[in-house]
Amino acid sequence: MFIWLLPHQILLDAEGLIDHVDPVQYGLRLLVPPGSLLLETDALRPHLGPLEQETLSYRWMHPDPRMDRLQVETAAVVARAVEMKADAPAVFDRVRAMAAAVAGAAAPAPVSPGMSKSRKRPPRLTEAWFC
Numbered sequence: 001m002f003i004w005l006l007p008h009q010i011l012l013d014a015e016g017l018i019d020h021v022d023p024v025q026y027g028l029r030l031l032v033p034p035g036s037l038l039l040e041t042d043a044l045r046p047h048l049g050p051l052e053q054e055t056l057s058y059r060w061m062h063p064d065p066r067m068d069r070l071q072v073e074t075a076a077v078v079a080r081a082v083e084m085k086a087d088a089p090a091v092f093d094r095v096r097a098m099a100a101a102v103a104g105a106a107a108p109a110p111v112s113p114g115m116s117k118s119r120k121r122p123p124r125l126t127e128a129w130f131c
Helices: 005-014 023-027 065-083 088-103
Strands: 048-052 057-060
Touching: 005 088, 023 065, 023 088, 065 088
Parallel strands: none
Antiparallel strands: 048 057
16 A cells, blocks of 8 residues: 555554654655665656755655645644644544545544553653654
8 A cells, every 4th residue: 555654553553652653753754865875766766856955855746646745734733733742642543544544444443542541651852853
């Protein structure tokens, strides 16, 4: 399936890692800087745009425009969730439902209702927007 997020979410859920992945990671876009070996691949070349000086990376478009829309929407959902200090599993459930909808699949059962509110959570950095 074209949605890479779904297999990764299954792994995070199955391995109990939902609380260990900062939700900001769900909305990050791959950066392709000058000198990247990706620039030499035939697969990327047709989707590559110009070098953006402000990000020092090449803009690229996914071959399926739904993926680009999903990334923008996911980043917005995550940004709002960070502002509201939302619980990581609730963000996970929302992003997973969005990815399923784009894939034309039924939304998976949410995991957040089954997670204890008093569970021990790993420490977080004070700034969520890191790479």
